Amino acid sequence: MSAVLKEKVKKVSTYCYQCVNGPDLLTVEVVDGVATRVEPNFDLRGEHPADGKVCVKPFGLVQKLYNPHRIKRPMKRTNPKKGRHEDPGWVEISWDEALDICAAKMNAARQKGVQDENGNPRLAFTTGGAATPFKYMGSFPALLFAWGPFDQSLGAGGTVKCYHTEHMFGELWHRAFTILPDTPRCEYLISFGNNIDASGGVTGVRRHADARKRGMKRIQFEPHLSVTGANATEWIPIKTKTDSAVLFSMLHVLLHETALDKLDVAFLRERTASPYLVGPNGFYLRDPKSKAPLLWDKRTQQAVAYNTPGTEPAIVGTFFVEAAIEIGADEECWAHEKIEAATGLEKARQLIAECTPEWAAEIADVPAATIRRITNEYLAHAHIGETETINGREIPFRPVCTVLGKSVNNGWGGYECVWAHTMLQVLVGALEVSGGMLGSTTHLAGDTDWDRLSTVEAGEDGFMRHTFTPTSKAEWNKAPINRHANDALTPMSGTSMGQQLFGSTTLAWLRLQERAAASWPKPNPPDIWFVYKCNPAISFSELDKMNDVMATFPFIAAFAYTFDETNHYADVIMPEATDLESDQLLRIGGGHYFENHWESEGWALRQAVVPPQHEAKDFSWIANELARRTGLLEAYNAVINGGACGIPLQGEGYDYALDLTQEHSQEEVWDAVCKAASHDLSGGKEVHDLQWFRDNGFKTRPYSRLNWYLHPLMEDNNLRYELPYQERYFRMGQELAKRLHETDVHWWDRQLAEYTPLPRWHDLNKLWDELIEKNHKVRAADYPFWLLTGRSMQYAWGANVGIQMMKEVADNVFGHDGIIVNTGKAREMGISDGDVIEVTSPVASTRGIARLRQGVRPDVLIMLAQFGQWKTPYAKDLQRTGLNALVPMNQDYIDGGGASIDGTKVYITKAEAA
Amino acid sequence: MNSFGNELQTSWDWRAAGNFMFGGAGAALVLMAAAASYPNSPHWLVGLSSLALIGLGLLLVWLEIGRPWRALHVFFHPQTSWMTREGSVGTVLFPLALMGIFMKIPALIALAGLLGLAYLYCQGRILKATRGIPAWREPGIVPLIIATGLCEGTGLLILMLAALKQQQQWLLFILPAFIAFRAASWLTYKTKLAASKAPPKTLAILDGIHPLTLWGGNVVPFVLLIAASLLPGATSLLAGIAAALAVLSGWWMKFTIVARAAQVQGYAVGKLQKGRPNIKPPVRRQKDKFVFDREYKRLAQD
């Protein structure tokens, strides 16, 4: 130790983006050119929400760097037969050869045309980790965009198994790709399976620890006592997949058991569509001339256009309207005279009229009294009427929030849950205001994920502008481009650059297996599939079938760190420079995914703290090489100039653009990006080059907390949140149904049925039983357990399961080495801790060690994190079970938005005693 | 407040147990042999085997330590370490005992005997000082270790003298006394332990060996010895069996306590308190007359 200190030691600043909560900055100690230790970056104390600390995962990066199992140089397969049990027969090759092989395939594809006979892109690219790998890909995205249409529909489980429903509706309603509480001010937080203390990263954990210390109450509805439940004020072991019942009954308490004036009436009246009157066909009643939605003006006792000045809108009730029109799907128009119409909020009230706490108690196994108590505590803590002044701007102060975990978000029931929990905010005015529920960032509403405010502008009917993929007869895309047809089937996935990620990647894989979209041709696999930092062979569902399909792909080029279950099927493997070996400039601060909201913003550099190991190459270098070899250099440079590396190289008062015709080294590229970024950040006052960022790590400027909230903008533009009633969504669904039926597509009807203006409550447990009986010819009663998963702070999906130290420290947290089973239930079945049990779902079975615990429902099993590796070095020797092999993939299990569930019904049997 | 994580300690295995089994028996054998032969030397075979037993115990320990070539450092802390004290007593004991065996100096013989007893006592205190192992730190361990040592030593002596045809009758009367002492110590030890916060596993294991220890290891040999004194014809046979039982049961009991019932203290949450704690200074502050100064230490290891 002291011996070491004598030697030359330097500390290098870089960032970690191993999980969605990044980026977080760290420093790496380098002793005579060897990276030895990870430490916080305290230069960010006071700016970064966790004072410059990093979570446990980056501490694994040193082992990741020197891991002997790394792919050391490019390789190609010599055994043309692909299969799980085939040896690819890897032989090492030079980078030249590897790149030439890829370039040749790409050029050949271009010759034939970038799209195949079905119109699907011949080139597909898949990455995982909820798109965090983009933060490691240097200038490679520029190559993809220079290429033209490329398919991203072959997902790895991200988004469709994440917060898919929140992604889509959250962005529509309040630019919330995901939502977060205003934790530093929140007083009362209700979580339905949101496992923030494991999944919220360093900033989430810190903000919540501070909030608890401050006295914030956290109520955790969850089938098992998660890491997060451990520190909750109250753990409520809710029955799996019944959250919507509890949420609906909470709305019932507020709308049927509470006096209206106890709610935030002003907010409902001014900032929401509560007053908009709904016509007999389910669309807004509109002014015959202006076509503006109508509301009931209490003062003049008549229906007037919503934007009429000086009105006093009624938010609940049914009113007698003299004359109005209704506009339905495909501009269909109805003229009405003398009709009764209820307000949007009245419709919502009617929707949940029967949903009493007593009703929910039966379904969810949560006492009615508890639901009432919690709802009233929530209301009490909302401080309706209070305000806070930030930089001279007065905004409402509503320190209450409800959050959903991804397992509540994905698959059937997501719509109910996301709508209901957002409505709970709306009723007390706790949306996008101090202390309440905030949106994190945008990916669908716009491409400026660092600045969601810039996407807020006036659209139709007094709402925010939000574009869907068109469903009108004229514009609907009958020839979908991507294999999951997001551009035809899931209009909510929108038109942003990231739109493909929000289509039904589940459907793409099912189609390749000829198990879905019966009336459409089976798509060809892509001519070229680039995979990077994702492992669909482990992380998606019904894995055997996934593996079989991958084996049929003609050419897979994998950027690889170690062997894994997906690159096992690759034709060429290329080791890119990893976390501590490569360069990239990235935006920090402002607002990010989850709880990474700062009061400053700026840029940070990820840099090679040591030269790349072996023959690993920086992604930007790889991109340059492929651009040249495919003759795309000019386009590639143009895309970089256009902003593909994070910021346009030409902008107000600056021009660091690259010469289009020349090839530029990765240093030149990032040097230009550094200058453009620092110029933009400082308004030209401080322009810094790559070397400056290497030495200093990051550059920030203040970012007003006012920017955390949409409220000021909504007020200034006099906009309304598109809640409670979903007219546009309803219309879109009807149009989509027409389009599909016109082309004889009927296999999407189950999904189309979800496009209702208000979510209908479904008994999901009943639904699942029906569906598995229908699809797998089994007796649902034989599958008494829900098999669920849960995040682990120590693991980033399956990305770091090959790191010894992560395994060592993760094992201090209960259950990583087995399957968590309720102690009482296990004893009843003669299973003791350590016994090997067999877990069987309708599609597969697996074995693992039973870990007995009281903190889990007797009808639930938990498999933490993402295991089941059979190829990834080190991880495969741990013999740990993952649930994905057991989770069925089936079109019936895809919800209206295209997402699918990440759990399954199972039964267990004892295999061997400990 | 229930404690958790009290698994079996793995730092001291059968080798350490061996030191308590053989070293303890050997030390007591030194004492009893001396007593039995005083003022004369004990038979050299008896004398040497007693030392051999102690030596075997120490050898086993030496095999267990991580830095055997620094073994001499064991002598650095006589002020508080019962391991240093055991080592020191052992070091004096060997030469004295050898002299006692080969040159008939009554004083040395007596002294050696007393050192044997001291050695035995050290062993008891070594265990008592391990605050991390409830089964060892129980104060009742000290009389138990001494009692069983005496039983083992006396038992061995009886067997050897029988082999050497030099049996001494009084040994057949003192052994039952020692056995009674051991039985009593065992019972109090177990009751006290059960009353303390000993891990359930520890208690279960000790309960497991209880019947055989009590009946087979104590009551039966006791009865046999009484019988031995009543049936002159069968004396040596019965006494022999009794002695053997006394020795083996003692070893088995010590092996169990050291190697199997040594569950650690475990972790626990404590009693909640409010306000500033009244803090005690680190003991090292009271200018510790005991610690050798640094220089000495450095010298000591080179």
Next chain:
Amino acid sequence: MTRYVMIADLNRCVGCQTCTAACKHTNATAPGVQWRKVLDVEWGEYPDVERLFMPVGCQHCADPPCMHVCPSTATGQREDGIVTIDYELCIGCSYCTVACPYQARYKVDKAEFAYGETPMESEAKLFDEKRLGVAQKCTFCADRVDAGVEQGLTPGLDAAATPACVNACIADALSFGDIEDENSNVSELLAENTWFQMHAELGTEPGFYYLWDQEVAAEVAANE
């Protein structure tokens, strides 16, 4: 005078093990050796269950049994209460290990590395042969503390003078400081919160305090 102690706030700790990892980095401990680790405990019976994360490690006792039993005087104690091990005096008898009521001590007899026999570059760089066959445990990062104090920094307040696990803790659950200073960060934390010491009844006077919520403690007691 100065006595350094550590505080773990159980209401904050989420069991993330960042401290565990930070210690492994800072002190280059062998695989399986965790001078700092965080337990994951459960009480009660479904559905009345409490789950708790509890950082453990050497408590730097004011009256340390490990020191009293140590035959070689390798285990020592500084005036500031930090309990030390002199790797060159230690004979590796593990007496201290069994004497310690807090399972704080480890011994590694032969060199082992993350991926087997051969060390990775990073491991080779930090490998210290002195550690083999001797007792080892948390040092309270005495080297960091001393280096910091030399520069006039305050342990517990200035990162450069503060133990690595405390610096790394992402929930700010760990604190370090001088308990003999009435106004130090740690003195104030203890004055303001309810707390306990582990196995206080053993008279070891641990230099490690746990902040814990009264209500939670009550529930745990109830669920026993």
